[in-house]
Structures are given as C-alpha cells and as structure tokens.
Amino acid sequence: MIYTSGFKVVRSKKKDGNMVSPGDLQNQINRLSFLKGVGAPPGRVYIRPEQGGEVQLADSGDAKFCQDGAVRCDALIAREKGVVMVLLLADCPSLILYLPEYHVRVWHDYRMVEVKSGARLAHIYLGRGPLEQNIIENTLNVLLPVDNRNLACTVNAVLVSGIGLCCYRFDEEVYQRILREHWSHLEPDADGKYTIDLANEARQRLRDSGVMSFNQLGECTCCSGEYFSHKRAKAGKKEFQGRHLVACWLL
C-alpha cells in the first residue's frame, strides 16, 4: 500500500483471499472486506481486460459497462475523487499514472485568466498484449490535455509488480510462434530462453513519452508465495488459479 499526496494504491495478498469469479459469494465478500479494510470509497469500477489497447473514462456515461458492472478495456481513467479503479490480477503488472492538478490559461471577457484543472488518475492492465498494442501511449493521449502534452513531465508513474524478469521466460518455439513480431529485439540467454521484462519495457515507453518519474512496488508474483500466480499454478500442475486485487483512487 502506498500513500502519496494525491492518490492511493493498494494490493491484496493471498492471505486476503481469492478475489476472482464475479458472482461467487465468497470472492465478493473477500473483495468487499479488503477494500473496506483499506478505506476505499464506495464508488468502485472493475476493469475487465480485453488484451488490447483501449482506454475508457471511469466517470463518463460512455464507459462500456458489462452486465456485472465491469468496464471492458485495458486502461481506465478517473477525473473524480473517490472513484476506485480495480483490477483482478495473477501475474500481470498494473501501471498507475497520476497527473496532478494543473493550471491552464483561457480567454474570458477579452482577457487571459488562469483556470485550475483537477488531477487525473489512470489504471492500466499491463499485460504483454496491451503493451504490444501501445496501451501506455494511448492512455497518455487521453490523460494529458490536448493542448499541453508537455505536462507528461509532471506525471507520476507507479508500477505494481507482476511476474518479474526472473520468471517471465519463453522457449524458442513460443518465441518464434507468438513473440517475434513485437519482441524481435530479444536475445536468447545461455539456456536458449527469451526473457520479457514488462517493468523495464513500461519504463522505457514512459520515458519516450516524457514521463520520468517511475516507481516500482512489490516483488515478482511468481517467485513470491504471497500472491496468486498463473505461472506458478501451471508449473505445479494445479487447476486452481486465484487472483489478487490492485486498486487506486484519487484523494
């Protein structure tokens, strides 16, 4: 859990229970009691990842809500305080981008006046697919005001770790079949494996877009026994795959 001046980020652990399966009563109780315990406001919006590059506004009437109240997208942006944006994750990292309030100059009654614009917060599902579909760049396009793109330098990025480069490795066959198109810069290691470093990829893309402030929270979900991990469950040939929860909101 981190507190900053303008927003809050929380992540549940395995001990807080499985947070997945909308409709399952125990999962719902786990989500509600965790969010209540960390003091999350009651306005909650769940992100239903689409593995693409689509960005939606959490507090807009245009958001594409599913029947269970989740929004289909890979990044959600809130402009209002108290809108809690929730992702249910196993190994994928989540990226939070905070744009502090800023001032804009506008003409009013034949003179220039300064107007304050409120802070904005984005929550991004940072799977491999959305990264390949430029989800970071697409989110910044919506987060930053059209006429003031250089505000990117004021954005504060927080990456909540998922699977780390220690565990996100692929053999030659998988690389050739699904990775080569977007990850042609990868080189095999001594074991012939290809490693994807999602955190570093995100950091580089942010830097290229002018976002310099980057913080990373938490350890690899696969190595650590404290979080749910698809990869670890698969390696142990276990059927059960739960999810933990990452949530953020403007203060």
Ligand SMILES: [Zn+2]
């Ligand atoms: Zn690891």
